[in-house]
Amino acid sequence: MAESLDMFHRAKQRTFSGLTRDAEHRWTGPFYFIQAADPQLGLMKAWKDGNCDGGGDEWTEEVELTKQAVEAVNRLRPRPRFMVLCGDLVHSMPGTEFKEGQERDLKEALKGTDPSIPLIFVSGNHDIGNTPTPSSVENFCKTWGDDYFSFWVGGVLCLVLNSQLFFDASACPQLKEAQETWLEDQLSTAASSSSAGPKHILVFQHIPLYLQRPDEENDYFNLQKEVRQKLLDRFRKAGVKAVFSGHYHRNAGGYFDGLDMVVSSAIGCQLGEDTHGVRVVVVTADGVVHRYHSLEQLSTAGMDEDLRALLEA
């Protein structure tokens, strides 16, 4: 019991147990990780019923897809250094009737992840609400660990952010302030620590800064222009290489001025033409190379050969 509880509560005190700066600040060569998003237990049924604001009274399909992802990832060699789930872990909004059951069943499906692969959880709008409150955020932290924190892997600094605080913090302004202060500290420390600093900085959040271009219009699926621009400026100044997100349930994104905005489709419900899948991300000395793999492809053929070659270079 203690063990199964632990794998879901490693993000504490704004860091992640086992992946601290002390343990992981040194670059030791290329590695890779798995980025996934939106298992969102319950959306597939809700989408079929045409009731995405409620519904979601069944989630067996998403449980199966999540288990398929876990099994495919477990079979990969070498093993990924971690797997990050970029939000919308379940579909039911805070305080609604199916949330507890969906969260319980997602944990059950994720429990099969090989213990050597840390699971990193990111909060999405369905996890803490479109307008989060102190209590919805607190519940998330109790269930999945801190809503924002940093961790280190092989010399790379990773920042997990709560993008709902960028989207609408009207019901929790202090939480927004606290994340801002923390983020500023993280970015300025990283930017100023030259030789002892990170090889790369990566960001993980649920809502993409943009879907195609930094100057695109506001949309349900991106962050508001003004907020977006400020974050882009801060990230670029600090040398952030890539921002990984979900939310769109389609693959998208774009590379501009040294920053790669990566939008990954869902493990669960597809809203476009993509397949259920996860992204394989290889981190080399030069930067990050990534490709979305369908669960089918990952299960049968493993990761693409050219990505594997980068790890051995």
Ligand SMILES: [Fe+2]
């Ligand atoms: Fe979603």
